[in-house]
Structures are given as structure tokens and as C-alpha cells.
Amino acid sequence: MHNLVKLAGRNIWRNKRRTFITSASILFAVFFSIAVTSIQKGTWDHMVDSIVHYHFGYAQIHKAGYWEDKTIDNAFDAARPLEISEGFAEVRQLVPRIESFALASYGTRTKAAMVVGIDPEKERTLTRIDTRIGTGSYFAQRDDDGAILAAGLAEYLKLNVGDTLVMISQGYHGINAAGKFPVRGIVHFGSPELNKQLLYITLEKAKWFYGTEGLITTLIVDTDAPDAIQKTVANLRQELNPEEYEVMDYKEMMPELIQAREVDTAGSYIILIVLYVIIAFGIFGTILMMLKEREYEFGLLKAIGMRTGQLNLMVWLETILLGFIGSIAGMLVALPLVYYFHINPIRLSGQMAEAYEKFGVEPLLPAAVDPSLFISQAIVIFGMITVLSFYPMLKIGALKPVSAMRS
Numbered sequence: 282m283h284n285l286v287k288l289a290g291r292n293i294w295r296n297k298r299r300t301f302i303t304s305a306s307i308l309f310a311v312f313f314s315i316a317v318t319s320i321q322k323g324t325w326d327h328m329v330d331s332i333v334h335y336h337f338g339y340a341q342i343h344k345a346g347y348w349e350d351k352t353i354d355n356a357f358d359a360a361r362p363l364e365i366s367e368g369f370a371e372v373r374q375l376v377p378r379i380e381s382f383a384l385a386s387y388g389t390r391t392k393a394a395m396v397v398g399i400d401p402e403k404e405r406t407l408t409r410i411d412t413r414i415g416t417g418s419y420f421a422q423r424d425d426d427g428a429i430l431a432a433g434l435a436e437y438l439k440l441n442v443g444d445t446l447v448m449i450s451q452g453y454h455g456i457n458a459a460g461k462f463p464v465r466g467i468v469h470f471g472s473p474e475l476n477k478q479l480l481y482i483t484l485e486k487a488k489w490f491y492g493t494e495g496l497i498t499t500l501i502v503d504t505d506a507p508d509a510i511q512k513t514v515a516n517l518r519q520e521l522n523p524e525e526y527e528v529m530d531y532k533e534m535m536p537e538l539i540q541a542r543e544v545d546t547a548g549s550y551i552i553l554i555v556l557y558v559i560i561a562f563g564i565f566g567t568i569l570m571m572l573k574e575r576e577y578e579f580g581l582l583k584a585i586g587m588r589t590g591q592l593n594l595m596v597w598l599e600t601i602l603l604g605f606i607g608s609i610a611g612m613l614v615a616l617p618l619v620y621y622f623h624i625n626p627i628r629l630s631g632q633m634a635e636a637y638e639k640f641g642v643e644p645l646l647p648a649a650v651d652p653s654l655f656i657s658q659a660i661v662i663f664g665m666i667t668v669l670s671f672y673p674m675l676k677i678g679a680l681k682p683v684s685a686m687r688s
Contacts, residue, residue, distance in 0.1 A: 307607025398487020
């Protein structure tokens with residue numbers, strides 16, 4: 282076996298041009314497949330990350346019916362879910378919010394705003410909002426009476442840090458809601474949609490403003506096991522009365538996004554299959570060329586007593602070595618390019634950017650630097666090479682030494 286490996290290694294370098302052509306075909310197959318899948322995965326991971334870490338969280342708990350009718354009247358007492366969550370090791374914390382709408386006004390300008398009442402410390406650990414404040418500061422205490430505005434909303438209202446924002450809305454069960462809030466900070470969101478309308482006040486001030494003392498509208502599930510969020514949601518549903526509470530993961534809250542991802546993934550698979558077929562024919566052509574060029578050699582080896590099984594193993598090892606060289610080279614060539622676009626994502630514009638903004642996602646196409654992408658694509662190409670290597674084995678098995686040497 283050791284001698285066959287040495288012989289196979291020498292054979293592939295005996296004809297350097299053939300080796301280069303075959304390895305280059307494999308290299309480009311691995312390179313393009315990695316490029317396509319890394320851009321696709323990176324883009325969708327960016328979308329999910331924007332939704333999860335910017336606002337929605339991996340899962341939410343509401344009063345039953347709230348997601349269909351997002352009104353302040355569907356506020357609920359969070360005591361039971363908070364008690365239940367203590368028995369789940371994968372749930373890091375439940376982050377309470379009061380989410381509603383109000384008319385935000387300053388001077389002569391007024392705009393509808395999405396008001397989110399937050400617990401400053403818990404929200405900091407979930408969405409890292411304090412790291413996105415460009416001007417001013419984060420809430421100093423749990424009952425801070427100020428507001429933090431998204432940059433786009435602040436720009437429209439011509440507000441700066443230290444100015445006083447006036448808000449008017451309808452509170453719990455129709456009570457009047459009105460208040461003044463000094464602006465503590467201006468926060469910038471990557472999502473243009475959130476940037477135009479979002480403002481934060483503390484949870485305590487939101488309860489006072491909307492008249493929901495002891496009640497909230499949303500509990501965000503902050504988890505230590507995001508990959509197992511569906512199982513966590515299923516366990517929470519078992520513990521909570523479905524007539525009183527609804528528990529939803531981000532896929533249920535954003536079904537359009539998930540459907541779009543599935544369609545896009547299916548499209549990329551078709552592209553990859555076409556790419557694989559094209560490359561397979563190219564590699565198969567080089568294998569046919571190799572068989573024709575070495576027909577005399579194979580006939581001679583069989584004539585001097587080399588068994589067909591040994592000859593087949595030698596050719597298989599040659600093909601596998603070529604596949605290994607091409608696959609490794611493809612990964613090495615793809616790595617710097619993928620890493621570059623991971624650090625410097627492509628920024629979209631025009632209609633494509635508008636489509637992304639409808640989902641509330643910054644229009645970027647980053648590449649994912651995931652080792653599994655590199656390994657999986659190399660394995661697919663490597664497997665294709667292995668399958669193609671059976672053809673020369675069949676031809677060698679049927680080869681007649683005398684006829685081969687005469688040709």
C-alpha cells in the first residue's frame with residue numbers, strides 16, 4: 282500500500298500540465314461554491330441578528346392575542362411567566378417591555394413614534410443599546426424620567442440632547458396619556474425603519490405614562506441556547522396556559538423573512554448543482570484525457586503482472602490526491618476573499634436596499650466566516666471526485682494488455 286501511494290504521488294507530478302488543469306478545475310469549484318454559500322449564509326445571519334439583537338429577541342411572551350392586536354389594552358401581569366422561567370436553565374432572563382405608540386412632538390413638528398418602555402439593565406444585556414448611543418448618555422437609573430430617541434426620529438423633530446420631548450397617546454383602557462421627557466441620548470440603529478420611529482423610556486415611566494401599573498405588554502426570552510430556541514418555546518408553552526399567554530419565537534414573528542430565506546436557499550442550491558455538474562464534466566474530461574494518454578502504460582503494467590485491483594487502487598489514489606490538492610487550494614484561495622467581505626460587507630442600494638429595509642434590516646451583504654462552510658463544500662467536491670474515479674477503474678478492468686500496448 283505504501284508503495285502504491287508513493288507511485289500515485291509520482292504519477293500525478295509526472296505530467297504537471299494535466300495535474301494543474303485538473304487541480305485548477307477543482308480549485309474553482311470549491312472557491313465558487315464557498316463564495317456563494319458564505320455570502321448567502323452571512324446575509325441571512327445578518328438579517329436574523331438584526332432582528333434578534335436590535336429589537337425582537339429570540340422569542341417573546343405576550344397575553345394571548347396580542348400579536349394580532351398590538352394594543353396597550355392587551356397588557357398582562359408577568360408574575361407567572363417570570364416564576365416559570367426560573368426552572369429553565371437555558372433561559373438567561375426574561376426582559377420586560379411596554380410597547381405602544383404615541384405622537385411625539387417638539388416645537389411645531391409632530392411624528393408618530395414607537396414607544397418602548399425598558400428595564401435599563403436588562404435591556405442593556407439583551408440588545409446592547411447603550412453601545413449604539415452616539416450623542417448623550419444611557420439611562421442613569423431604573424426610573425429615569427428621560428427618553429432616548431433614534432437618530433432619524435430626532436433629526437425629523439429637530440431635537441438634541443437636553444431638549445424636552447412631549448408625547449400624547451391613549452393609555453390603558455382609554456385613559457389619557459401625556460407627558461414631557463427630557464432627551465438623554467440619541468441612538469443610531471442599523472435598521473432604517475427603526476431609526477425613523479423608535480424611542481425608549483424607562484419601564485417605570487412607561488407604566489406611569491400609559492397607566493399600566495404592574496402590567497407589561499412583552500417579555501423577551503433571553504437565552505443561552507439560541508440554536509435550541511424552538512425547544513425552549515415548546516417547553517414554555519407546556520407550562521403556560523395557552524388561553525392566557527402566547528409564546529412565539531422569531532421565526533413565527535417574522536414568517537415572511539423565514540419564507541424568503543427558504544426560497545433563496547433553494548435558489549442557491551440550484552446554482553450550486555449547476556456549478557457542480559459543469560465542474561464534473563470538466564474533471565471527467567481530464568480523466569478521459571489521462572486514460573487515453575496512459576493507455577500504453579496501463580497495458581504494460583498489467584502485462585508485467587500488476588493485478589487489476591492494485592492498478593485500480595493506484596488510479597483511485599491519484600484522483601483522490603488531485604481532489605485533495607484542489608480542495609485545499611480552493612479553501613485557501615477563498616478564505617482571504619470571504620474574510621475581506623466579512624469585515625467589509627457589500628452595501629446595497631436602490632430597489633434591493635428598499636426591499637431589505639422593509640424587513641427593518643440594514644442593506645448589507647456580509648460573508649460568513651464559518652469553518653463548516655469551507656469543510657462542507659470541500660467534502661462535496663471531494664465526494665464528486667471520488668465518484669468520478671470509478672470510471673477509470675471500470676475502463677482499466679476491461680483493458681486488454683496487448684491491445685493497449687499496440688495502440
